Amino acid sequence: MKNWKMTTLSLAVLTLLTACGNTDSDKAGVDEELVVSTFALSEDVIDRDIFQPFKKDKGIELVYEVGNSSERFTKLQNNPNSTIDVIELSQANAATGMEEGLFEPLDKTKITNLANLVDGAKDAVETSGAPYTMNSIGIIYNKEAAGMEINEWSDLWDPSLAGKISIPDITTTFGPAMLHVASDFKGVDITSDNGEAAFEALTELKPNITKTYTKSSDLANLFQSGEIVAAVVGDFAYPIISEANPDVAYLVPESGTYANFNTLNVVANSKNKKLAYEFINWKLSQELQTTTAKSLNEAPTNKDVELNDEVAANKTYGGIAKRAKAIDYTFVNSHLEKWITTWNKTLNQ
Template sequence: MKKRIALVSVVLLMFSMGAMFAAGSTESAPKQLIVSTWGLSEDALWSEVYEPFEKQYNVKVVLDTGNAQERYTKLKNDPNSTVDVIELSQKNTADGVADGLFAPLKAGDLTDYAKLIPGAKALIDSGSGAPYTLNSIGIIYNPKKAGMTINSWEDLWNPALKGKISIPDITTTFGPAFLVMCSDAKGVDFASDKGETAFKALEALKPNVLRTYAKSSDVASLFANGEIAVAIVGDFGVPVISKADPDAVFVVPASGTYANFNVINIAKNTKNRDLAVAYVNYRLNAETELRTAKALNEAPVNSLVTLTPELAANKTVGDVAARAKMVDFTVVNPLMGAWVDRFNRLMNK
């Protein structure tokens, strides 16, 4: 009888220890955070952002990549989406706020809010999420292949550039800004005619345009293959394009540029809000922003980050930031349906 009791006790003890071990394993297993983001410079993002975050918070980061419009549409149309945080351009962020896709993110959630630049604070206070970098549009070109020096937006219409230019598709981060630039180059405020002048200017530019593009990596391939000599790109794409064509030069015209904040938001249906907030704060801290400035050509929004002149090159900081205009998406977004249709009919026919 005693042997039976002893045997039962041993079995129960082993069962209890096994249950405790299983419970401990579950508690220590990394959680999963799904981040919807661009697919640009993934190796650098993993080494400078995702892997350090994973180690600090015992989390497994899973990426959902694509251009901003694709990912925004995917989140909007999937009520069962498992995305926790999404990084978008200002244009798509404005759409997401209007469509109620994001969980509230307030100044009190952000440990570095007081250290952010005024424009970033303004977006947070408006309920638009947390900006983590400021970028702008410019002209990158190979002077030898272009056969001319390019200093201004107006130079793009020079007949010498026939078939040598690539421009952003209308649905990309800087697609709308490019149209606004076309209107400004002709001396007309796009809001006054809903972009009519912009499309006339685009039609005049069309002979010079070899191809539209959806991603900066597409532009890099076009330069590497010698298919184009000029492209209109966001400054975040300069490093990858410069690697493809070391002779390429990036120019921000003296007349000014058009700026965009990339913004992080927390998906409304996330089940990992606390971890999502931790990720946002991680992206905004000065240490991470300095690393991404070095590795990803991202201009910091944390005012404690100081860049050397070499590191500030090709970023939306200093004089470039001072000359940057913000596109009014409250005017642009209601026009986008018509603009997308007209752009595609014009450029793809």
């Protein structure tokens, strides 16, 4: 699932996994092979929980390459005729790939589990592919140090928080989500004015911002040193920050949040699209997502997955998932270059 976990991981060589016994190979009738491009994360767990059951069920061989989203996406851009059948990417990269025609438009009749996605995930299918896990942003803060209760996004604009908060930089995973939050603060749909109201809101928020961050792990030190009392952050970062700073709490405002998805797509030049579709359907299944929620810490996108409180903690799940809105990364990517320039002029000068 997650692009935030793989920034330091380099692209690995293709790893060939053997088929699961002669019986399974005979069942296939032919020597079929599926090539998957995936994240370089907990490969032993991914092999055990995802690849091996699929191989056993289909009686196939499976080849996979690993790396971070940007690395693997750039590789596919440079060689669209590669042997990759199905690719897992961050939402932003997936949206660019769809725009460039690198992926086949998903045939929903071949992915029955698309019908079981939570609403926010359904919204992302047309622009980014099939979402199989998600995270979202919330507010982490030290109530005692803040001297106030924070419940909503609008509270971040409170003058009493002058010089005490941090927000994600525009170039990070949740930078575009922060722009959406700012536009909401002004009561404006960001797609209606291409972000103008959002930057007005950020100008108003600037006195409260002591620093924008590029690594959520840096927030632990900022809280520890007392430089900040609150921050906008992805839910995946809460355990790291709270471990170092047990006085902080995490909340997702009732007004809603914005989700980031990792998605799956069938590569346009795939030679085995049938298996690619079946693999995507497997990744979206209730059975598998119940398993990976625990073993890979992936928040499920299948609405039928039920997690206990321990497994669900700090994930975009349940009520939070229901109020998590999707971001149109086709729209974001078309404005991002200009937004980065405006962001730097607004907040970094």
